[in-house]
Amino acid sequence: xxxxxxxxxxxxxALAAVAFQxxxxxxxxxxxxxxxxxxxxxxxxxxxxxxxYWMDSGTNAGFVIGDTSVIVIDTSPSAATAPEMLRKxxxxxxxxxxxxxxxxxxxxxxxxxxxxxxxxxxxxHAGNDFEQRSIHQLITVEVDGGHGFQHPDYFPxxxxxxxxxxxxxxGVRVSLLxxxxxxxxxxxxxxxxxxxxxxxxxxxxxxxxPRVKGKYNRTMWFKYEKGGxxxxxxxxxxxxxxLDATVFVPGHGTSTFDKAQIRDLRDGLAAxxxxxxxxxxxxxxxxxxxxxxxxxxVPPRGVRNPNGPPRQPGQLDCPRGIPYMTFAWLEYHxxxxxxxxxxxxxxxx
Numbered sequence: 001x002x003x004x005x006x007x008x009x010x011x012x013x014a015l016a017a018v019a020f021q022x023x024x025x026x027x028x029x030x031x032x033x034x035x036x037x038x039x040x041x042x043x044x045x046x047x048x049x050x051x052x053y054w055m056d057s058g059t060n061a062g063f064v065i066g067d068t069s070v071i072v073i074d075t076s077p078s079a080a081t082a083p084e085m086l087r088k089x090x091x092x093x094x095x096x097x098x099x100x101x102x103x104x105x106x107x108x109x110x111x112x113x114x115x116x117x118x119x120x121x122x123x124x125h126a127g128n129d130f131e132q133r134s135i136h137q138l139i140t141v142e143v144d145g146g147h148g149f150q151h152p153d154y155f156p157x158x159x160x161x162x163x164x165x166x167x168x169x170x171g172v173r174v175s176l177l178x179x180x181x182x183x184x185x186x187x188x189x190x191x192x193x194x195x196x197x198x199x200x201x202x203x204x205x206x207x208x209x210p211r212v213k214g215k216y217n218r219t220m221w222f223k224y225e226k227g228g229x230x231x232x233x234x235x236x237x238x239x240x241x242x243l244d245a246t247v248f249v250p251g252h253g254t255s256t257f258d259k260a261q262i263r264d265l266r267d268g269l270a271a272x273x274x275x276x277x278x279x280x281x282x283x284x285x286x287x288x289x290x291x292x293x294x295x296x297x298v299p300p301r302g303v304r305n306p307n308g309p310p311r312q313p314g315q316l317d318c319p320r321g322i323p324y325m326t327f328a329w330l331e332y333h334x335x336x337x338x339x340x341x342x343x344x345x346x347x348x349x
Contacts, residue, residue, distance in 0.1 A: 066170030075112025082112030103201025127186025179236030185227030206253025
């Protein structure tokens with residue numbers, strides 16, 4: 001596979017190459033305002049005690065302790081909840097947080113960066129960086145008043161291009177893997193070979209609720225608006241299975257994956273994808289396919305029950321009003337693209 005190039009972010013259109021170990025001039029990060037300590041779940045689970053941990057706070061994250069500093073993978077959902085995450089890290093080690101690696105651009109995995117130390121180096125794939133910047137370029141502040149978008153001061157400071165980089169960060173061996181478009185266009189899988197540990201972000205999600213039991217496609221979200229791809233995800237699952245790892249931390253869920261569970265998820269999604277394709281080949285409409293899968297148009301993200309409890313600081317701190325695309329919808333349109341590639345006269349139905 002083509003090796004990564006790591007670049008210091010100057011702009012989307014002009015990126016200057018730098019060595020990974022070279023110092024980076026961080027953006028002028030604005031100091032996050034002090035906030036009351038939130039009442040949130042923040043469980044810390046050791047994988048290698050004293051060295052590597054993952055954190056369950058609804059949105060999963062983790063950290064690995066290097067020679068002189070801490071490497072954090074993803075943040076808690078907002079600047080209001082991230083201080084609690086940093087406090088939990090300080091309970092384990094006095095070493096400072098110096099690196100933040102983002103698995104993807106979803107707001108609940110990156111918005112906590114605004115509470116991190118100003119000199120934190122933020123590492124992300126180029127697709128992630130592009131998605132964050134595109135929000136400011138292409139989406140007006142009229143979308144929920146601009147609520148939930150990442151502050152420009154906290155865009156990635158190091159941008160990763162390519163499919164794989166094997167390197168060291170503060171003495172820790174790490175592989176940064178880009179499987180291609182899957183959950184989003186900028187997914188980055190973080191593999192620590194010495195700890196046999198992988199942070200997958202939302203490439204993997206584990207929903208243990210009864211509503212998804214036995215439905216493989218209901219445990220995953222593919223972000224069509226961010227270039228997500230079911231076909232790309234299936235290829236990426238094969239990459240995960242090729243790694244010498246025993247612990248795979250999902251982006252959401254209260255437990256980790258093992259290879260048997262990833263294989264089961266991959267095979268289940270592949271089978272359901274085949275059903276969509278066969279129905280489309282037989283001339284079934286998208287509405288018929290969605291009905292067969294029990295897919296329903298879900299409400300826009302973040303729409304809350306007006307009779308429910310008020311929104312708390314840091315809770316669902318993301319843009320709202322964009323509906324999820326269903327599994328059947330996305331696979332049907334991927335099928336159309338494959339057909340059009342073979343026969344340009346195929347018209348979308």
